[in-house]
């Protein structure tokens with residue numbers, strides 16, 4: 509299967525070009541509700557994070573006007589610049605991209621959430637640099653469930669130790685796990701990764717970590733992610749259109 513064919517297959521009907529952000533959001537909310545109800549869950553159990561990376565501040569304004577509050581950014585400086593342009597709106601910003609040591613201060617001072625935490629050293633810096641006047645940073649640990657070689661994320665083997673260490677840090681609240689499955693040939697393979705992530709999530713709760721957030725599912729796989737227990741889908745393309 510060629511890559512082009514696979515992209516068309518994965519994104520095909522989901523993303524009509526040039527439809528307004530408000531319409532796209534409405535369609536995505538319907539998809540979430542349908543997936544939740546089919547899985548015997550309620551739509552309110554699944555939070556929608558609108559991924560606005562590479563999109564202009566104006567697109568975020570349009571989404572806000574359509575009722576969207578939570579936005580995700582991958583590139584930290586880009587996110588912080590956008591926040592400044594949108595400081596008049598009461599938005600909730602989530603960092604979902606890799607964090608280098610030299611960017612922890614920017615993250616600690618500007619974001620409400622981090623989904624992409626995978627190292628204790630970064631966690632310790634974020635906690636120490638979180639300003640005292642802000643609520644604790646809400647964090648998910650990114651876990652590399654399928655062992656994708658060039659991907660971030662803590663291995664399932666090291667997850668418990670990291671979770672226990674992060675849970676003890678001040679100015680930080682451990683909320684859950686995040687995962688990004690490798691693009692798979694079929695839905696069953698993607699679904700198996702989501703299923704494993706849910707099992708890891710449950711196993712941490714079984715030892716008392718009290719997690720409530722399982723961040724998984726993007727434009728192409730939000731339905732299966734919700735069927736497997738996602739509580740937060742991170743959707744970019746289906747809301748804002750294609751990024752290239």
Ligand SMILES: *Cc1c(COP(=O)(O)O)cnc(C)c1O
Pocket residue numbers: 559561582604605688726727728742743744745746
């Ligand atoms: C870009 C990105 C998304 C959104 O992906 P889409 O396929 O555009 O919905 C979600 N999560 C992460 C971590 C991303 O980098």
